[in-house]
Amino acid sequence: MKRPHLFAYGTLQVDAIMRAVTGHAYSSQAATLSGYARYRIKNATYPGIIADTRAETSGRIYFDVDDTSWTKLDAFEGAPYQRLTLSVVAADGATYLADAYVIPASARGILSTAPWMLDQFLAHDQDTFMATYFAVRQPRPSY
Secondary structure (H helix, E strand, O other): OOOOEEEEOOHHHOHHHHHHHHOOOOOEEEEEEEEEEEEEEOOOOOEEEEEEEEEEEEEEEEOOOOHHHHHHHHHHHOOOOEEEEEEEEEOOOOEEEEEEEEOOHHHHHHEEEEEOOHHHHHHHHHHHHHHHHHOOOOOOOOO
16 A cells, blocks of 8 residues: 655655654645645744645655654644645646645634745744744644
């Protein structure tokens, strides 16, 4: 049986964060998800995505993620994220089915109206994020 792929659109795009969560370095490449918009979670440095037919979200696809890593990823993401299997297009033009953590419409209120940008996270928030979430290896807070 083939292992599922992960589409990461937020902090998990950073290899060091993905390794800190899963304990593994997975093969990956840039990818794009159509039909979803990315926003910052209110009072947080990480994002969520929500369905929006007019939007497109950039990220990374990690290939063949093992079951142990999925357990760790599910705990890291926590509520209210839901893992959905979606179609993404990788940088090489290939289309893959990949699981992504999505904010359901019922939890949209936790999202701000500010877009989340990877370059801003790397420049301003990565060190604090790493210290907060990996100092004691805790999952993100639940909402």
